Amino acid sequence: MAIANLTGAEARPTEAPRRLSVLGATGSIGCSTLDIVAHHPGRFEIAALVGNTNVGLLAEQAKRFGAELAVTAAPERYQDLKDALSGSDVEVAAGPEAVVEAALRPVDQLMAAVVGAAGLEPTLAAVRQGTAVALANKECLVSAGDLFMDEVARSGSVLVPVDSEHNAVFQVLDMNNTDQIERIILTASGGPFRTWSLDDIAGATLDNALNHPNWSMGRKITIDSATMMNKGLELIEAFHLFPVELEQLDVLVHPQSVIHSMIEYRDGSVLAQLGTPDMRTPISCALAWPARISTPSPRLRLEEVATLTFEPVDDVRFPSVALCRDALKTGRTAPTILNAANEIAVAEFLSKRLSFLDIVRVVEETLEIANRSGMYGHMHSLQDVLDADGYGRQTAQAVADGLQGQ
Numbered sequence: 001m002a003i004a005n006l007t008g009a010e011a012r013p014t015e016a017p018r019r020l021s022v023l024g025a026t027g028s029i030g031c032s033t034l035d036i037v038a039h040h041p042g043r044f045e046i047a048a049l050v051g052n053t054n055v056g057l058l059a060e061q062a063k064r065f066g067a068e069l070a071v072t073a074a075p076e077r078y079q080d081l082k083d084a085l086s087g088s089d090v091e092v093a094a095g096p097e098a099v100v101e102a103a104l105r106p107v108d109q110l111m112a113a114v115v116g117a118a119g120l121e122p123t124l125a126a127v128r129q130g131t132a133v134a135l136a137n138k139e140c141l142v143s144a145g146d147l148f149m150d151e152v153a154r155s156g157s158v159l160v161p162v163d164s165e166h167n168a169v170f171q172v173l174d175m176n177n178t179d180q181i182e183r184i185i186l187t188a189s190g191g192p193f194r195t196w197s198l199d200d201i202a203g204a205t206l207d208n209a210l211n212h213p214n215w216s217m218g219r220k221i222t223i224d225s226a227t228m229m230n231k232g233l234e235l236i237e238a239f240h241l242f243p244v245e246l247e248q249l250d251v252l253v254h255p256q257s258v259i260h261s262m263i264e265y266r267d268g269s270v271l272a273q274l275g276t277p278d279m280r281t282p283i284s285c286a287l288a289w290p291a292r293i294s295t296p297s298p299r300l301r302l303e304e305v306a307t308l309t310f311e312p313v314d315d316v317r318f319p320s321v322a323l324c325r326d327a328l329k330t331g332r333t334a335p336t337i338l339n340a341a342n343e344i345a346v347a348e349f350l351s352k353r354l355s356f357l358d359i360v361r362v363v364e365e366t367l368e369i370a371n372r373s374g375m376y377g378h379m380h381s382l383q384d385v386l387d388a389d390g391y392g393r394q395t396a397q398a399v400a401d402g403l404q405g406q
Contacts, residue, residue, distance in 0.1 A: 017045040020287070021105055023122055024113030026051035026058050028218040029136045029162065032280050033111050033287070034061060040293055048102040050114070050122075053077055059084035069093065071102045073118065100125050109287070112137045113162070115220055116343055117389050120144055124382060130155045134286035136162035142233050143336040144385045145240035159241075160286040165234050166241055167282035168260035168273035178243045183264040186238060187254040188231040188313070189214050189277075194255060198317050204356040206349065214257040214277040223346045227359050228313065232324025233342075236335050239328060246328055251321055253311045258300065276300050320360055327367065332376040333388035334367065340392030341366035341399075348400045358403050366396045 020037070024030045030051070037044045048069040051058035055077045062070040062085060069091045072081045078094035085092055093101070096118075103110060103122035109132045112123040119137035124144070127133060128151050135141075140148045152159055161167050165186045174180070192211050193201050209226040210219060217225070224230035231251050238249055257277040264270045275281045278297040285292070315322045327334040345362035348354040354362070370376060375391055377384060 017043060018109060019045045019047050019107040020109050020111065021048040021102060021107045022111045022113065023050045023103060023119060024115060025049040025061055026054040027113055027115060029113035029279060032283050034065060036280055036284050036287060036295060037065065039296060047107045048105050050099050050102050055081040055084055062090045063088055069102055071098045073099050104129060107131060109134060115218060117143055117340065124148060124151060127151050127157045128155055130157050132158040134160050134162050138233050138237060139339055141237040141240045142339045143389060147379050147385060149240050160289050161241060162282050162286045163234060164279065164282045165261045166237060167285055169242060169263060171273045172263050172271040180266050181244055181248065181263060182266050183248050183250050184238060184242060184244055185250045185252050185262040185264065186231060186234055187252055187259050187261055188228060189257045190253045190255050191226040191228060193226055201317060202357050206352060209356055219350060220346055223349060227320050228318040229320040229342055232321040235324055236328050251313050253313055256305060256308055258305055258308055274300055323364060330376060332378050334376050336385055336388040337370050337392035338363060338367055340389045341396035344393050344396035345400060353404050354400055362396050362399045365399045366392060369395055
């Protein structure tokens with residue numbers, strides 16, 4: 001299996017096609033993953049594809065790539081998916097249990113790209129049986145970081161991060177000299193509101209927030225980029241992925257999105273990974289590691305970029321990063337509740353029931369209520385995570401409902 005983990009395990013090369021399952025196949029990362037697969041016929045073999053309600057696209061993907069199994073997470077869409085795949089050899093299943101079963105199907109690698117906490121249980125199940133994972137689901141590490149990484153270590157699973165920032169760190173990290181790391185610097189585009197005043201941000205519309213200047217992503221992560229919550233969540237992820245303390249993690253706004261992350265070593269050297277803002281680059285890195293394969297991504301031409309600029313995060317206009325840092329310091333299930341509250345708040349904003357600034361307000365008030373109520377518990381099992389997630393969602397929904405009534 002040609003993949004390396006974060007502890008520098010030796011690769012086990014093979015000439016056979018790599019069997020791959022994709023959780024979140026119909027989302028942005030899933031579609032980009034299958035685009036890479038399409039550009040390398042014979043290199044990959046699709047075992048299972050998992051989607052949500054877009055069963056039309058899921059069926060098209062399953063037939064095009066010859067998937068053995070297609071699963072919709074929505075039980076009510078089972079018959080639609082079955083009808084769409086009628087006459088094919090593709091096995092069809094539906095519901096959360098079927099998603100977990102798809103994740104457990106024997107493969108060389110699992111692309112974990114389900115958005116939100118829904119991706120936690122199937123990805124954790126795959127890790128527990130030792131499956132190699134290309135990780136594009138933030139919540140596995142944000143909501144259940146200690147538990148998840150303990151299972152990775154116990155099972156011997158191999159893990160390659162797919163987020164552009166963490167994949168960049170992965171590529172330039174010298175695992176033989178981790179004690180020489182001074183800082184890991186995650187870069188942020190700043191989103192669509194980087195230059196907006198706080199008053200202007202208060203009046204931001206959904207269309208404004210979805211108009212990301214650099215990246216083409218799904219709606220939820222695009223809103224997270226606009227609030228800069230995504231960078232706070234990535235900071236939590238980096239804490240669990242890499243052998244550094246919280247104080248060694250920094251965030252720097254870099255509007256051009258050319259440098260995806262940097263590592264500063266104690267001798268003053270700064271190593272960076274650069275590339276165009278195209279998720280197919282880190283996806284291809286994860287799928288082929290430790291080899292490299294070609295991608296259809298535009299090539300970086302620094303002479304055309306000409307100027308790279310950097311600026312600190314403005315915690316007044318974008319308090320999400322500091323909020324995530326504080327939750328990580330608090331520990332226990334604080335990040336779990338934070339993530340759950342953010343999912344509810346973003347969904348309410350996408351449904352036009354909350355204003356843009358209310359997204360972070362819902363998260364902050366939810367954490368305050370949880371703290372006052374003594375709801376930050378320890379994380380001993382998946383059920384502890386699910387309980388905290390459920391509490392966070394319920395509390396955040398109540399907060400959001402209250403704000404809508406004002």
